[in-house]
Amino acid sequence: MKKFSKILAILLIAVLMLNLAACGKKNEKTPDASNTASPSSTPVQNEVEQEPTLKPHKIAVAFASLSSADIMQKNYLENVVGPAFNTEFVFSEELSNAEEVISFLETAYASGCEGVMVFPTDGLDQVIAKADELGLYVVTNSADIVQSVKNLPHYVGNVSSGAKITAGIFSEVVMKLVSDGEKHNVIIVSGGAGMGSSQHYETTVSILQVLQSTYNLNYSSPIEEIARSTSPLEVDTGSDVKVYIYPGFPYGDSYVSGLSSVLQTGEYDTVICCFNAFSQFSVAIDEVEKAFGKNIRVVSLSSVDDTTASAFNTLDAFGNPSIDAVIVKPLCAMSAEMFVLLYNAIEGGVDQIRQTPGEATMFIMPMWYAYGADEYNALSNLDNSPETYAFKPEELKQFLIVYNPSVNYETIYTAWYTCTAQSLMNR
Amino acid sequence: MEKAISARSGLFTKLMSIKENRWIERLLPVAILAVLAVIFTVATNGRFATQKNIKIIMDQTLIVATVATGASFIYASGNVNIAMGACTALTATVAAKVYLATESVITMVASALFFGVFLMTVCALLSTIFNVRVMFVTIVMMVLLANIKAVILKGESIAFPYELISALQRSNISYIIFGAYFVFCYIIFHHTKVGRAIRFVGSNEVCSEQTGISPKKWLMVAFLISGIGVGLGAFLVIIRSGTITSSTVGSLNMDCMLAIVLGGMPIYGGSRSRSYAALIGAMTVSVLNNGLLMMGVDATVLQGVRGLLFLILVLAGSERPELLPSRE
Numbered sequence: 001m002k003k004f005s006k007i008l009a010i011l012l013i014a015v016l017m018l019n020l021a022a023c024g025k026k027n028e029k030t031p032d033a034s035n036t037a038s039p040s041s042t043p044v045q046n047e048v049e050q051e052p053t054l055k056p057h058k059i060a061v062a063f064a065s066l067s068s069a070d071i072m073q074k075n076y077l078e079n080v081v082g083p084a085f086n087t088e089f090v091f092s093e094e095l096s097n098a099e100e101v102i103s104f105l106e107t108a109y110a111s112g113c114e115g116v117m118v119f120p121t122d123g124l125d126q127v128i129a130k131a132d133e134l135g136l137y138v139v140t141n142s143a144d145i146v147q148s149v150k151n152l153p154h155y156v157g158n159v160s161s162g163a164k165i166t167a168g169i170f171s172e173v174v175m176k177l178v179s180d181g182e183k184h185n186v187i188i189v190s191g192g193a194g195m196g197s198s199q200h201y202e203t204t205v206s207i208l209q210v211l212q213s214t215y216n217l218n219y220s221s222p223i224e225e226i227a228r229s230t231s232p233l234e235v236d237t238g239s240d241v242k243v244y245i246y247p248g249f250p251y252g253d254s255y256v257s258g259l260s261s262v263l264q265t266g267e268y269d270t271v272i273c274c275f276n277a278f279s280q281f282s283v284a285i286d287e288v289e290k291a292f293g294k295n296i297r298v299v300s301l302s303s304v305d306d307t308t309a310s311a312f313n314t315l316d317a318f319g320n321p322s323i324d325a326v327i328v329k330p331l332c333a334m335s336a337e338m339f340v341l342l343y344n345a346i347e348g349g350v351d352q353i354r355q356t357p358g359e360a361t362m363f364i365m366p367m368w369y370a371y372g373a374d375e376y377n378a379l380s381n382l383d384n385s386p387e388t389y390a391f392k393p394e395e396l397k398q399f400l401i402v403y404n405p406s407v408n409y410e411t412i413y414t415a416w417y418t419c420t421a422q423s424l425m426n427r
Numbered sequence: 428m429e430k431a432i433s434a435r436s437g438l439f440t441k442l443m444s445i446k447e448n449r450w451i452e453r454l455l456p457v458a459i460l461a462v463l464a465v466i467f468t469v470a471t472n473g474r475f476a477t478q479k480n481i482k483i484i485m486d487q488t489l490i491v492a493t494v495a496t497g498a499s500f501i502y503a504s505g506n507v508n509i510a511m512g513a514c515t516a517l518t519a520t521v522a523a524k525v526y527l528a529t530e531s532v533i534t535m536v537a538s539a540l541f542f543g544v545f546l547m548t549v550c551a552l553l554s555t556i557f558n559v560r561v562m563f564v565t566i567v568m569m570v571l572l573a574n575i576k577a578v579i580l581k582g583e584s585i586a587f588p589y590e591l592i593s594a595l596q597r598s599n600i601s602y603i604i605f606g607a608y609f610v611f612c613y614i615i616f617h618h619t620k621v622g623r624a625i626r627f628v629g630s631n632e633v634c635s636e637q638t639g640i641s642p643k644k645w646l647m648v649a650f651l652i653s654g655i656g657v658g659l660g661a662f663l664v665i666i667r668s669g670t671i672t673s674s675t676v677g678s679l680n681m682d683c684m685l686a687i688v689l690g691g692m693p694i695y696g697g698s699r700s701r702s703y704a705a706l707i708g709a710m711t712v713s714v715l716n717n718g719l720l721m722m723g724v725d726a727t728v729l730q731g732v733r734g735l736l737f738l739i740l741v742l743a744g745s746e747r748p749e750l751l752p753s754r755e
Contacts, residue, residue, distance in 0.1 A: 098668035123670030148589035
């Protein structure tokens with residue numbers, strides 16, 4: 001019987017392996033024609049006589065997570081951008097630390113990659129140095145240029161939303177939320193504002209400034225000091241308007257319960273998350289709404305994904321969406337810019353697209369925002385629908401030196417910097 | 428019907444006797460590594476065997492090989508420590524904090540060694556004093572140490588100066604550290620009384636106790652030696668990534684177990700254990716990752732392949748050789 005079980009287990013494993021092999025074959029299938037700019041079906045091929053001959057290239061993509069938003073991004077690169085520009089992408093699994101990113105870079109280099117998009121932000125100096133050592137052009141998603149390595153020849157630059165620009169968008173959204181003539185008590189989920197995250201810090205500062213100007217608050221400490229708090233803090237506002245800073249990240253079990261206990265005081269009716277954290281709190285918020293019979297409004301940074309769509313389309317106890325407004329990171333549009341930078345660098349135009357030759361350059365792709373489900377649904381199509389992608393292959397051509405030899409920093413910077421959801425929807 | 432069953436049973440016995448063969452057992456992991464290397468070299472038109480790629484594989488192997496070489500002493504004693512990753516992560520965190528306070532690399536290395544040995548001693552003491560199996564102690568320790576690390580880091584990351592890490596990387600000190608530790612472990616494991624005693628304990632705890640070899644004492648020694656590996660591994664982690672975060676070496680524990688089993692270490696420990704199994708196993712894992720990705724296999728499929736391989740090897744090595752009664 002024992003031996004029989006063993007043989008059965010071996011058979012099961014063999015079946016599993018065959019399944020895996022079958023999955024592997026599936027992945028090798030050519031992408032769905034409906035969302036593919038395959039050479040045989042796109043205008044690129046129809047205009048082949050005027051088209052330059054594209055050399056094959058290979059670009060690696062290092063993901064920090066593999067959420068549904070990342071999968072959308074992966075599909076966009078693999079099925080839309082890749083076939084149009086004769087580029088193969090090598091995608092990582094979820095890379096949670098610098099050591100894993102470095103290992104992925106090494107393997108990507110060994111498999112023939114010439115450039116890499118890096119989304120994890122830990123230990124970037126070593127990651128960039130490793131990419132440079134291997135001769136891989138690198139573009140990161142960090143909010144700041146890594147100063148210690150900014151002159152390395154293969155460090156092209158960063159594509160980010162820009163800490164101050166994101167903070168400005170938050171200001172606009174929060175202003176609209178708190179300027180309804182009523183007083184609102186606000187919890188600011190400040191993430192890494194006190195731990196070196198410039199985006200979280202700038203966002204927290206801007207929210208505190210909006211609240212100060214709207215309610216004439218008189219903070220007892222400087223706003224910068226309050227924003228940098230690394231432990232939960234009820235801010236002395238000199239008024240009956242309450243402001244609570246809740247820093248940190250949801251790594252431990254006590255994170256959600258900590259916020260939940262603040263909400264359960266029943267005093268707060270607005271939660272503003274400086275990072276993508278609202279889904280962690282949704283149950284706690286719902287419980288408090290039911291217990292106190294009051295609507296709690298939620299604003300959060302997010303991305304175009306199933307969680308955000310579900311939050312907008314799920315109504316709370318008061319018939320309102322679970323989330324009131326989002327500031328989203330347009331990942332596909334962002335990866336389009338990263339691709340443009342890497343492709344140009346690989347084609348020999350790295351200094352042509354930099355602001356200062358020999359120095360890594362910051363490129364800005366502002367975040368998009370939406371109030372309510374209708375606005376969000378319209379906006380999400382720009383980042384996940386083949387028909388309405390913010391940047392289709394035809395539009396990307398003008399930013400690639402193989403098609404447009406005069407392309408430079410200004411051309412690329414301006415195109416993405418002015419790429420707001422509203423302008424794209426009007427288009 | 429009976430004949431068929433008897434034939435199957437005969438085949439199984441024959442396969443088992445081949446597997447139990449001393450030389451086949453020793454050479455199989457090396458042969459697997461060599462075959463994989465040849466397959467990947469052919470499949471990638473020689474790109475796999477370039478000097479640069481071999482260095483990449485070695486770089487990827489060092490941390491796991493160092494920690495797993497130390498852990499092989501614990502495995503040889505017939506125990507499984509599943510807190511190796513958590514111990515290394517916390518040791519690296521403490522060493523990083525020490526560096527921030529002192530700005531001295533020597534103090535950082537000394538603190539990593541001290542703390543690695545200290546953590547392993549605590550694990551061993553908890554197991555021997557309270558007579559709890561090592562695996563259960565280390566499950567608790569794994570959770571505890573991860574939480575202590577989270578409290579120390581408070582969600583922040585510790586970044587080392589770029590110039591320092593680059594200088595350490597250029598100095599090839601990682602290879603020197605691993606080489607020295609590997610030789611040390613090899614000599615202790617195969618050519619001293621310590622190694623023999625630990626393997627004897629792994630072969631048969633009851634028998635070893637009755638012949639005057641105290642399992643508790645030698646388990647403690649095994650933990651102390653692996654503690655040095657943890658300390659050195661923590662230093663290598665710092666050199667490799669230059670930063671410590673809440674997720675640093677998150678998969679090290681699984682990688683160590685996979686390396687040890689893949690390298691041919693019997694999961695019950697004992698006389699057939701070998702200290703170099705960890706190095707061969709760690710190299711095989713790196714070769715597999717590197718080669719499959721070079722061949723264009725999806726990263727997510729790779730995870731599945733690693734898991735399956737582990738399952739198959741555990742299954743293959745789960746038949747304990749016929750021995751005198753030990754833990755019954």
